[in-house]
Amino acid sequence: xxKLTIEDIASLAGVSRSAVSKAINNYSDITPETxxxxxxxxxxxxxxxxxxxxxxxxxxxxTIAFVSQRITxxxxxxxxxxxxxxxxxxxxxxxxxxxxxSYHDNKKGDDLLRKLLYGRRASVIVALxxxxxxxxxxxxxxxxxxxILVENxxxxxxxxxxxxxQGGFLAGxxxxxxxxxxxxxICGGMDAKTRYxxxxxxxxxxxxFEDALQKYGIKxxxxxxxxxxxxxxxxxxxxxxxxxxxxxxxxSVFCASGDLTAMGIIESARKRGMKIPQDLAVIGYDDNYYSxxxxxxxxxxxxxxxxxxxxxFNIICDSLEGKPGSFKHIEIEPEFKKRQSA
Amino acid sequence: xxKLTIEDIASLAGVSRSAVSKAINNYSDITPETxxxxxxxxxxxxxxxxxxxxxxxxxxxxTIAFVSQRITxxxxxxxxxxxxxxxxxxxxxxxxxxxxxSYHDNKKGDDLLRKLLYGRRASVIVALxxxxxxxxxxxxxxxxxxxILVENxxxxxxxxxxxxxQGGFLAGxxxxxxxxxxxxxICGGMDAKTRYxxxxxxxxxxxxFEDALQKYGIKxxxxxxxxxxxxxxxxxxxxxxxxxxxxxxxxSVFCASGDLTAMGIIESARKRGMKIPQDLAVIGYDDNYYSxxxxxxxxxxxxxxxxxxxxxFNIICDSLEGKPGSFKHIEIEPEFKKRQSA
DNA sequence: CTGAAAGCGCTTACAG
DNA sequence: CTGAAAGCGCTTACAG
Numbered sequence: 229x230x231k232l233t234i235e236d237i238a239s240l241a242g243v244s245r246s247a248v249s250k251a252i253n254n255y256s257d258i259t260p261e262t263x264x265x266x267x268x269x270x271x272x273x274x275x276x277x278x279x280x281x282x283x284x285x286x287x288x289x290x291t292i293a294f295v296s297q298r299i300t301x302x303x304x305x306x307x308x309x310x311x312x313x314x315x316x317x318x319x320x321x322x323x324x325x326x327x328x329x330s331y332h333d334n335k336k337g338d339d340l341l342r343k344l345l346y347g348r349r350a351s352v353i354v355a356l357x358x359x360x361x362x363x364x365x366x367x368x369x370x371x372x373x374x375x376i377l378v379e380n381x382x383x384x385x386x387x388x389x390x391x392x393x394q395g396g397f398l399a400g401x402x403x404x405x406x407x408x409x410x411x412x413x414i415c416g417g418m419d420a421k422t423r424y425x426x427x428x429x430x431x432x433x434x435x436x437f438e439d440a441l442q443k444y445g446i447k448x449x450x451x452x453x454x455x456x457x458x459x460x461x462x463x464x465x466x467x468x469x470x471x472x473x474x475x476x477x478x479x480s481v482f483c484a485s486g487d488l489t490a491m492g493i494i495e496s497a498r499k500r501g502m503k504i505p506q507d508l509a510v511i512g513y514d515d516n517y518y519s520x521x522x523x524x525x526x527x528x529x530x531x532x533x534x535x536x537x538x539x540x541f542n543i544i545c546d547s548l549e550g551k552p553g554s555f556k557h558i559e560i561e562p563e564f565k566k567r568q569s570a
Numbered sequence: 571x572x573k574l575t576i577e578d579i580a581s582l583a584g585v586s587r588s589a590v591s592k593a594i595n596n597y598s599d600i601t602p603e604t605x606x607x608x609x610x611x612x613x614x615x616x617x618x619x620x621x622x623x624x625x626x627x628x629x630x631x632x633t634i635a636f637v638s639q640r641i642t643x644x645x646x647x648x649x650x651x652x653x654x655x656x657x658x659x660x661x662x663x664x665x666x667x668x669x670x671x672s673y674h675d676n677k678k679g680d681d682l683l684r685k686l687l688y689g690r691r692a693s694v695i696v697a698l699x700x701x702x703x704x705x706x707x708x709x710x711x712x713x714x715x716x717x718i719l720v721e722n723x724x725x726x727x728x729x730x731x732x733x734x735x736q737g738g739f740l741a742g743x744x745x746x747x748x749x750x751x752x753x754x755x756i757c758g759g760m761d762a763k764t765r766y767x768x769x770x771x772x773x774x775x776x777x778x779f780e781d782a783l784q785k786y787g788i789k790x791x792x793x794x795x796x797x798x799x800x801x802x803x804x805x806x807x808x809x810x811x812x813x814x815x816x817x818x819x820x821x822s823v824f825c826a827s828g829d830l831t832a833m834g835i836i837e838s839a840r841k842r843g844m845k846i847p848q849d850l851a852v853i854g855y856d857d858n859y860y861s862x863x864x865x866x867x868x869x870x871x872x873x874x875x876x877x878x879x880x881x882x883f884n885i886i887c888d889s890l891e892g893k894p895g896s897f898k899h900i901e902i903e904p905e906f907k908k909r910q911s912a
Numbered sequence: 913c914t915g916a917a918a919g920c921g922c923t924t925a926c927a928g
Numbered sequence: 929c930t931g932a933a934a935g936c937g938c939t940t941a942c943a944g
Contacts, residue, residue: 232688233921244931249923257929274709276689280631281921283622284936299641299669300651309642316673327641327669331658346574347618367616461863491863518858521803521833523865575937586915591939599913623937626920 293350310537334424374547392432395562400440412481433484456485464492480509487512509570524568635692652879676766716889734774742782754823775826798827806834822851829854851912866910
């Protein structure tokens with residue numbers, strides 16, 4: 229198969245290579261007739277410029293890198309989807325967004341961020357639930373490339389979060405006010421042996437939750453805390469056993485680790501003959517699209533991911549369009565969804 | 571920020587640029603000592619080669635393009651995840667896989683496939699639930715770039731499917747054998763006004779289902795068929811009304827369009843006081859990870875996406891490693907999951 | 913094994 | 929407005 233180059237198009241159209249380049253890039257210093265003729269030839273011959281040559285020639289790359297542990301994690305996919313939706317609505321940058329995954333390999337995650345920076349593969353970074361070292365963040369700052377942290381917050385970078393402290397507080401307050409006394413919490417990212425095991429979102433949810441309980445004079449502590457690592461239904465089932473084993477006879481539990489954990493807890497509690505919510509009130513986190521259809525329907529903290537995506541996209545635009553301004557830290561309000569499980 | 575180039579590394583290490591290139595690419599004609607010295611300098615200075623320059627220099631791009639309507643659709647994300655899992659297990663190509671989305675814009679979809687081809691942005695294409703015209707498929711064949719269709723099947727391209735005919739047949743046969751007489755089907759992609767509205771998977775499921783019903787002497791036809799377009803719970807709720815409006819008093823329904831449709835149907839039927847499965851048996855499709863936890867738990871056709879991903883990855887490897895062979899068409903067996911709803 | 917040189921396909925000053 | 933020329937940062941024959 230013959231590979232067409234800009235040279236071929238130029239001779240087919242009877243113009244110079246730079247004229248073709250100008251037509252492609254929609255530059256103004258070219259007559260409309262010439263432009264149209266060139267574009268016609270391009271279309272006729274199915275010519276698409278080689279992307280790598282464009283990037284090299286231009287000296288910059290206008291991709292928006294969306295970096296996460298895994299794009300296929302439902303929450304991560306939803307965040308990306310909402311950023312894409314904002315891009316579609318604004319009718320710009322839609323095709324510039326490229327997902328990158330670290331596949332839960334922390335060193336690879338750091339390496340990925342370095343590669344994107346030093347290999348100049350992106351002009352804006354959206355990093356979801358990543359914990360990069362300050363050193364990398366500073367290098368980005370020096371390079372003038374914006375980093376937008378989602379589900380994290382650090383100096384020298386933008387951040388967009390759904391107010392996790394508030395989410396935890398709402399859950400704690402509701403259970404306390406309903407007269408529950410032995411209130412457990414299941415939370416991820418508490419095992420901060422290294423920065424990789426730390427989750428800003430998890431820590432904030434726990435902090436808000438415990439502040440609420442303390443406000444109402446309810447005990448907190450290790451006995452009432454279990455950690456989540458996988459955020460799966462199966463894990464939730466096992467965690468319920470852990471509470472029993474250490475003698476924590478809960479009357480309610482807040483699954484800050486998500487609706488899936490809550491599903492596991494409910495499954496496990498029922499097998500032991502407990503009634504939900506009478507014997508055990510359960511609150512989830514996220515409000516997955518099917519959570520209202522579960523049995524019982526799940527009381528949960530809803531995360532307005534659409535708003536999160538919109539805010540992130542605003543910062544993306546500001547960065548790409550060179551609008552100055554200091555680092556923004558945006559907190560979006562979560563919503564308490566009262567249903568049957570609590 | 572100073573941008574390091576291969577030139578800088580060469581002078582820092584006291585060697586030529588080609589030596590650095592050889593070290594980076596792990597070529598053999600270089601002494602181990604030289605290589606190590608170069609790699610040390612590279613690491614020390616955080617040098618990452620500019621990807622676009624590498625591609626341009628090499629004259630080829632080794633990315634594996636994963637093309638779908640939207641990577642954030644749960645089924646699509648799962649297929650990608652399973653391909654990635656296979657890559658991880660095989661410890662190769664993990665970081666070569668890049669997702670591209672057409673965002674449900676059919677022309678953009680075709681354009682994307684052309685761009686990937688003519689702009690040489692990929693060396694293998696995995697196209698999920700895409701309906702490219704034969705013309706494009708043939709161009710890929712001529713260019714020697716493999717196209718692997720998933721949820722579709724065409725000449726001149728590989729294909730990997732979960733046997734949709736069989737899935738439909740299993741559902742139809744089960745309902746017929748349970749003594750159901752008025753059996754509805756809800757299916758997507760039947761509105762083949764253009765090739766974009768056509769779904770190979772949907773058509774095959776319907777064909778298998780109707781063959782089963784005919785085998786057991788049960789009526790089929792327009793009255794018992796409704797179309798799905800969005801595959802959402804909400805849509806399922808509305809579709810149940812459609813059946814009632816046209817006077818189809820069903821005793822059972824097969825939601826070939828997925829478990830979400832089934833959830834909507836169940837929701838709607840219950841609001842009308844129907845008992846599931848006594849008054850209405852409902853079979854879904856997919857077996858979403860939460861489908862066993864619904865109320866009632868959902869009887870459904872499970873799609874073994876892990877196997878699908880593994881098969882697709884095998885073909886990817888064969889293509890990348892230049893193993894010859896004719897086009898493969900793989901059909902994976904689905905599994906009937908008996909639960910409470912039917 | 914090493915290094916000088918040409919080439920990949922674009923873009924972008926710059927001269928006309 | 930157009931076009932010849934240099935440059936982007938790599939890779940790859942090729943000569944040594």
